[in-house]
Amino acid sequence: MTRIVFVAHDGARTEVEADDGDNVMRAALANDVDGIIGECGGSMMCATCHCYVDDAWADKVGPRADGEDDMLESAVCEVRPTSRLSCQIRIAADLDGLVIHLPESQT
Numbered sequence: 552m553t554r555i556v557f558v559a560h561d562g563a564r565t566e567v568e569a570d571d572g573d574n575v576m577r578a579a580l581a582n583d584v585d586g587i588i589g590e591c592g593g594s595m596m597c598a599t600c601h602c603y604v605d606d607a608w609a610d611k612v613g614p615r616a617d618g619e620d621d622m623l624e625s626a627v628c629e630v631r632p633t634s635r636l637s638c639q640i641r642i643a644a645d646l647d648g649l650v651i652h653l654p655e656s657q658t
């Protein structure tokens with residue numbers, strides 16, 4: 552299990568335990584974290600799983616997947632250098648303690 556910390560737009564923090572091999576979007580939904588919708592189920596056909604990787608974790612999480620840039624263009628909130636589709640961030644032990652910031656809205 553790997554710990555993921557979600558930080559809501561208002562600063563509220565929610566720490567969850569997630570299965571390695573799963574993705575950050577599914578970890579949020581499984582733990583009722585508000586701020587991630589994941590409308591397409593993780594097939595990169597929406598942008599309702601938009602999140603911001605904390606600056607301290609950006610290198611470790613790595614670059615966007617192919618096609619992620621295009622889909623992020625439909626994100627409702629501002630896209631930043633650390634913006635990612637959370638369904639494309641695979642959870643692994645080396646991400647233990649990963650901090651994910653949530654946008655103000657997904658719709």
Ligand code: FES
Pocket residue numbers: 576588589590591592593594595596597598599600622636637638639
């Ligand atoms: S859940 Fe739709 S792109 Fe991530």
